[in-house]
Amino acid sequence: MQGESTALRHHPQENVLVEYSTGTLHQAGSVLIATHLAMCPTCRAEVETLDAVGGALLSKIEPAEIADGLLDRVLSHIDETPETDATSAGTTPSTQASVIPRPLRDFIGDDLSSLNWVEDRPGIDRVDLPFGTDCIQAALFRVRGGGSVPEHTHSGNELVLILAGELTDDDGSYRPGDVAQADESVTHAPFVPCSDSCICLAIIEGGLDLDG
Amino acid sequence: MNNLRGVSENFSNLLETIAIDRDREAFARLFGYFAPRVKSYVMRLGVDEAFAEEVVQETMVTVWHKAESFDRRLAGASTWIFTIARNKRIDKLRREVRPELDPNDPALVPNAGRSADDAAEANEAAERIELAISALPVDQADLIYRAFYEDDTHRDIAQETGLPLGTVKSRIRLALKRLREGLEDLR
Known part of the structure; x- marks a missing residue:
């Protein structure tokens, strides 16, 4: 059923997957990567291997001394009702056709059109997401069909995950599930090559200079 | 190699015993091996002992409650416990919830052509990785x-x-x- 044509072509760089697996990556980046992983069996297998590296190191580490009463303390807690479990309490998609994987769906639901879009600039709408910080912009962008993002540079890493439609820059064409990655060395002006809008999740460290 | 495999399979067995029988003795044995290691791991990342022991406590309580979701075909016992400890540490340190994959998410694109029939797969992989790190x-x-x-x-x-x-x-x-x-x- 899943032919060659559906395989993703643009993946995050390995160092981002390493930082995701080790837990160094910030929350915003982790939401994007976890969402990509749900859409990409290849990177999922990669992260499973990285997690196994973390597990293997656990068996090699010098054990620390444990306080005498800790086991008893733990045993006294295990009969209590477990805290609400994030894995079971999450959202389920409202329709069969939902395409937003859970790591992102828990924050935005699965109906992209019903979100509170505001105009960022003509032809581009934006929804700010709650996991952004002072230093990291986290937002959904909707670029109208045939529209483009003004040429811009980057002051830090930028991760963009396509959720719907298509986006094109010098490095190629990005479709749903694909990740476009850019850093200080990249100047680009991505555009939407078809008539459908492109919706993407963007995690931008240090912000963009769209007018620079 | 055989010894190593024995150890790793042993931990998987303990987890399954905990899941099925709610066996406190099996849990105590798992705790004896992993608690000092999880504490050491968390402390290396630069926190004090009290914080590290809280992470150990939360990790091991979660191991007890979630033991039935452990699947040795998907991950080795060390890897499974590592990911729980990693997430507990992040949640506690940053006061945020680490976004996790949900294997039952209907929106998850399934692995093509990968069967999890070989029960030894993840455990063997874990051992290979240990050897490869060495x-x-x-x-x-x-x-x-x-x-x-x-x-x-x-x-x-x-x-x-x-x-x-x-x-x-x-x-x-x-x-x-x-x-x-x-x-x-x-x-």
């Missing part, structure tokens, strides 16, 4: 260790070691390539 050249092993166990981003590592960022990235990439090659016979 066989890494010192400079590569050191970077892998720093990346996983010292909470350093690649940029931090570059700054601390004085190596160019590109060198750090390529050494880690090389180390991971070797680790993967250690796994390839299995796939």
